[in-house]
Amino acid sequence: MAEFNNEKLRDVLRDYKENPVQENINRMGTTLQTSSILIPAIWDVEPKMNKDGQMLFEKNTHFQFALLKTKNGSQFIVAFTSYYDYKHWDVNHRFKPMVLPVVRFMEVIQNISNDIKGIFIDPTDVKIPLDMNFLKQVQAREMAHHTSIQKKEFKVNEQLRVRDVLKREDFKQSIVRFGKQTPSIKSIYLKERLIENEPSHWLLLVDMEQEEPKMFQALGSFIHPYDENKMMEFMFASHPVSQKIIADSSPVYSKDEVA
Numbered sequence: 001m002a003e004f005n006n007e008k009l010r011d012v013l014r015d016y017k018e019n020p021v022q023e024n025i026n027r028m029g030t031t032l033q034t035s036s037i038l039i040p041a042i043w044d045v046e047p048k049m050n051k052d053g054q055m056l057f058e059k060n061t062h063f064q065f066a067l068l069k070t071k072n073g074s075q076f077i078v079a080f081t082s083y084y085d086y087k088h089w090d091v092n093h094r095f096k097p098m099v100l101p102v103v104r105f106m107e108v109i110q111n112i113s114n115d116i117k118g119i120f121i122d123p124t125d126v127k128i129p130l131d132m133n134f135l136k137q138v139q140a141r142e143m144a145h146h147t148s149i150q151k152k153e154f155k156v157n158e159q160l161r162v163r164d165v166l167k168r169e170d171f172k173q174s175i176v177r178f179g180k181q182t183p184s185i186k187s188i189y190l191k192e193r194l195i196e197n198e199p200s201h202w203l204l205l206v207d208m209e210q211e212e213p214k215m216f217q218a219l220g221s222f223i224h225p226y227d228e229n230k231m232m233e234f235m236f237a238s239h240p241v242s243q244k245i246i247a248d249s250s251p252v253y254s255k256d257e258v259a
Contacts, residue, residue: 003083004036004038004082004083004097004099005081005082005083005084006035006036006037006081006082007081007082008031008035009031009032009035009037009081010081010082010122010125010126012024012027012028012031013028013081013121013122013126013128014126015027016028016128017126017127017128029134029137029138030225030229031225032102032130032135032138033102033103033138033224033225034101034221034224034225035101035102036099036100036101036102037079037080037081037099037100037102037105037119037121038079038080038081038082038083038086038097038098038099039065039066039077039078039079039080039097039098039099039100039105040065040066040078040079040080040086040089040090040094040095040096040097040098041063041064041065041066041095041096041098042063042064042095042096043057043061043062043063043064043096043098044061044062045057045058045060045061045062047061054099054100054101055098055099055100057108063108063109065077065078065109066078066090066094066095067116068120068123070120070129074117074129075115075116075117076116076117076118076119076120076129077109077116077118077119077120078119078120078123079119079120079121079122080121080122081121081122081125081126083097085122085124085125088124089123089124102135102138102139103138103139105119106135106136106138106139107139116132117129117131117132118130118131118132118134118135119135158241160193160203160241160245161193161194161195162191162192162193162194162203162245163191163192163194164191164192164249165190165191165192165202168226170226171190171223171226171227171228172190172252174222174223174225174226175188175190175204175219175223175252175253176252176253177222178218178219178222178223178253179253179255180253182215182218182219184208184209184210184212184215185206185207185208185215185253185255186207186208186209186254186255186256187206187207187237187251187253187254187255187256188204188205188206188207188219188251188252188253189204189205189206189207189237189242189245189246189249189250189251189252190202190203190204190205190252191203191204191205191245191249193233199230199231200230201230201231201232201233202227202230202231202232202233203232203233203234203235203245204219204232204233204234204235205234205235205236205237205239205242205245205246206219206234206235206236206237207236207237207238207251208236208237211236211238216234219234220232220234
């Protein structure tokens with residue numbers, strides 16, 4: 001808990017505050033979809049911890065949150081991007097720190113009073129109030145994203161229209177980072193699949209020592225902050241359709257090249 005420090009989210013919020021243009025609003029929303037925040041709170045049932053160290057609360061747990069009232073009388077739930085700022089704010093130890101992904105916290109407060117207008121992040125630093133309607137949109141986009149990660153089943157003789165992905169270096173580097181931390185992956189190919197009268201999809205072809213379909217969800221979640229909310233499709237490199245695409249393509253990530 002003491003190590004919690006979401007520097008990436010803090011930087012994105014600071015950019016938005018300094019320049020609240022649409023590009024920074026979109027970037028803030030995308031970052032919040034996959035970010036965790038620290039919320040000062042009091043609860044009546046101690047949570048369990050999962051294998052990733054995340055707090056799991058019982059469904060009927062009752063919470064009392066720290067609130068901040070703005071000059072116009074609006075009330076917001078206080079939240080932080082770092083344990084350091086929280087510790088220096090709660091000097092009297094009135095609350096306990098609760099770290100949750102933003103989308104999970106929205107589930108916790110789904111039945112909260114309408115008097116609460118949103119979340120106020122880092123009241124001693126960047127001081128960003130986030131409206132509840134905006135946060136609900138973030139939650140809805142993340143839920144939709146989970147349905148957009150799919151292992152695609154193509155017919156053996158199916159012809160796909162694909163093209164190389166130019167630029168998008170942040171997206172490509174996120175794929176490389178995932179490959180490096182997943183020893184069973186030998187290579188990953190990235191293409192943009194073109195579909196008539198529909199938005200294009202990212203198509204990722206994965207070559208693994210032992211094919212594990214669950215890996216697709218992990219890969220999709222890992223690279224999601226950089227995917228521009230475009231739908232992603234996955235195939236194993238062993239599929240005949242993949243083999244045709246790979247024949248004249250270079251991988252974004254190759255285990256041999258980074259060894």
